[in-house]
Amino acid sequence: QVQLVESGGGFVQPGGSLRLSCAASGMIVSLYAMGWYRQAPGNQRELVARITSGGSITYADSVKGRFTIARDNVKNTVYLQMNSLKPEDTAVYYCNTRIYSDNYWGQGTQVTVSS
Numbered sequence: 424q425v426q427l428v429e430s431g432g433g434f435v436q437p438g439g440s441l442r443l444s445c446a447a448s449g450m451i452v453s454l455y456a457m458g459w460y461r462q463a464p465g466n467q468r469e470l471v472a473r474i475t476s477g478g479s480i481t482y483a484d485s486v487k488g489r490f491t492i493a494r495d496n497v498k499n500t501v502y503l504q505m506n507s508l509k510p511e512d513t514a515v516y517y518c519n520t521r522i523y524s525d526n527y528w529g530q531g532t533q534v535t536v537s538s
Contacts, residue, residue: 425449425527427518432532435508443503443532445518452494455522457501459492461514461534468517472503485511508536 431443443459458473472482472492480492491504501518513536518529 425520425522425525427520427527427529429516429518429529429532432516432534434535434537436538437509437536439508439536440504440506441508441534443505443516443518443534445501445503445529447499447501447518447520450520450522450527451496452499452501452520453496455520457492457494458519459501459503460517460519461512462517462531463511463514466514471516474501505534508534510536510538512536 426448428446429443431441435441454476456473456475459471460468461471462468470483471486472490474480474492474494489507493502515531515533517531520527
């Protein structure tokens with residue numbers, strides 16, 4: 424049974440940093456594409472960053488140069504390092520993977536950026 428558990432969210436002032444973690448069980452993160460999504464109130468869920476099994480990485484334009492996605496194959500965990508945070512980054516952040524036709528999501532972790 425695939426489980427994705429996010430952690431690391433919190434409250435931070437503009438310009439601050441957070442590192443989100445997505446610990447996976449029931450699957451091997453290096454074998455599948457892993458993504459971070461976010462959803463702000465009233466908005467659709469959007470892709471923030473994605474890393475494929477081959478290591479190719481894509482970012483949303485809004486986070487390029489500020490966020491970094493990384494994978495630790497030993498810990499079977501995917502990270503999202505978020506720097507220079509802005510109020511518009513406030514959202515619930517979700518970890519995602521798709522295995523064949525099944526889409527898996529974590530429970531989400533809240534990130535709030537405010538002064």
